[in-house]
Amino acid sequence: MMKKLQFMICILGLLGLNACSDYLNKESSDEVIVKTVSDYSELLLGAGYPEPTGSLYNTLYLLDDDYMLNENSLDDEEDYSGAVSAFPFYTWQANMWERQEVNASTYGESYSPTYTRLMGVNAVLDGIDEAIGEIEDRDQVKAEALALRGYYYFMLVNLYGEPYNYNKQALGVPLKLTANMETNGTARSTVEDVYKQIVSDLKAASDLFEKYPKRRGSYRINLPATNILLSRVYLHMELWDEAIAAATKAIENGGVLTNYVNLKSSSTCISNYNYSEVEWVYGNGNTPTRSLPGMVVSTELRNKFLENPNDTRINLWFLINRTNWNITKKRISYPSGTPRTPTNSIRMSEAYLNRSEAYAQKGECVAAWNDLSHLRENRYKEYSETAITDATVLLKEIREERRLELCFDEVRWFDLRRYGMPSISHLYKVRKSASWQTYTLNEKDPLYTLPLPSDVMNENSALQQNESAKEPLRQGR
Structure with missing residues (x-):
């Protein structure tokens, strides 16, 4: 078990190198051993915390009613690339993750990267209880990891599961609570069960934090x-x-x-x-x-x-x-x-x-x-x-x-969901000389729950797709 954990942490260390390049002690050229509380703390910072250079939830802001396209950014001669890339999210298209015009570095899907972060968090939780160091520091790292896991699952279940107060028995997301990298065969838990885990993690984190x-x-x-x-x-x-x-x-x-x-x-x-x-x-x-x-x-x-x-x-x-x-x-x-x-x-x-x-x-x-x-x-x-x-x-x-x-x-997109999923509209065009077209997200629209990316579906045969993936192409009016 420990050998497997060490291998997992080696991989996770590589994932976090951009954020924290020198934080692990290398005992050989191909193995990284995490022993101390300080090691786990740095592992969590590099592989568990949200990256300052990433774009994990950028698409979230294109869905709600607090942004609009800036007409002054548009050109009369050619289509504006920013508008073209934002189109499938800003107009709530069912194939938003698969469209070729999307700039993945700006509007990448958030499902897989969030699970990558969860893998780092879970690696810390898998080993922190046996880490060498002061008990207060160990509790601190464990509390941070639990709180982060609660945060990530809250984001996931509100992107890819129906609102809790609308249908808590709907499918949420798979619950991965260890650093085991295997995903195929893990089915989606219900929204209610995911929320139970979120509450459990956040309460446990709070109890640990409160000791000091x-x-x-x-x-x-x-x-x-x-x-x-x-x-x-x-x-x-x-x-x-x-x-x-x-x-x-x-x-x-x-x-x-x-x-x-x-x-x-x-x-x-x-x-x-x-x-x-x-x-x-x-x-x-x-x-x-x-x-x-x-x-x-x-x-x-x-x-x-x-x-x-x-x-x-x-x-x-x-x-x-x-x-x-x-x-x-x-x-x-x-x-x-x-x-x-x-x-x-x-x-x-x-x-x-x-x-x-x-x-x-x-x-x-x-x-x-x-x-x-x-x-x-x-x-x-x-x-x-x-x-x-x-x-x-x-x-x-x-x-x-x-x-x-x-x-x-x-916060806003998730609030709209719990407020009853009201109808909202966006104005869209790609050139300044073009006429504005109105795209509408209807009340209780299926696209208030985002479809799972097809790559994710292909990697895990146990996943069941959301009904929103079956929605027809949306046309402006």
Whole structure:
């Protein structure tokens, strides 16, 4: 068993070399032995954590209603390559993963790379209990690995499985809980069973983290971030009391909200540890100019921000050039040739929004309003507002604020799914001189659950494809 584990870790070490090239001790030219807690920690960083240079979930942002094509990027003479490559995702085509025009380096499928990350996480979990080192450090690495596994399965099941509150007995994704690389013959677990595993992993991670003083920084997940994720999961499961408890634990152990009112409008990169509310910085957050070429903030989302001119996020998060907005001020924009660092973040503001929504769902309007207004007083200049006491109205306000606060944070598409999968539309064309065509995702559309990539289906004979794969070609109108 140990020899097999050592072989697995050798392979995983190679997978993670781009992120952390010198972190393992080599005892021969073809074998890497992981012995100490420090070894496992570096293995997790290199082969388990999201890569800062990857594009794991770029396609996620093309599906929802917060982005639109930038007409100023289009040309009159030839088709714009950014629009052509985005087409199958932006218009919700059933064969999105197989179309030849897709630039795989920008819009690669997320299923296989996520399982590659899970393989690294599971390799750590397979061996960490026997690692040489201090018990606190061992628990820390184990907690990080468990939290990451919960995060990855949450992403997978919400991309490729139906929404939990719509059909939890639907097929989710295969549960791989060891570093065994064999995938053929592993069937898809139900959405409900995947969620049970997510909750189990996140709770176990939280319990381990909670034994010791909070750690923050170094791009590692921690106690508050884990509980924010757990409260997010509970919202999807509509377990309101559990969501409140997890969010409360995050608030009790996390940093205070950053008061945006006191920041200069020239401030950039909210997703870094210089801001008190940021608990985890990870992965490769998208910017339209790099990860999603030709995309800008949608008119609908812009207008929602502009409804309140005292909203400080407008100037702190968005680079506004006449009629175009992009999010390069919420994310790091790297000069060519410079090393990249992670740019996504989980922030304390989500804990307040998650708890506020759960309180509103229970009809506890005073508590819900207190959390919502606490966030708003840290976002709006000259903030003064009468408390909302109607639960239905308050829930709508919370969800509107959630859309603003968590835009481009891997949340909106999943929220639309749990809100009942409403109909949304995108305008599309490839040349400036062409007429706009409207593509529509209908209410409860099958494409709210993405098809599995055909390469994945071919590699695992036990997989059953989603009904969305049978949808006909979508035409613009």
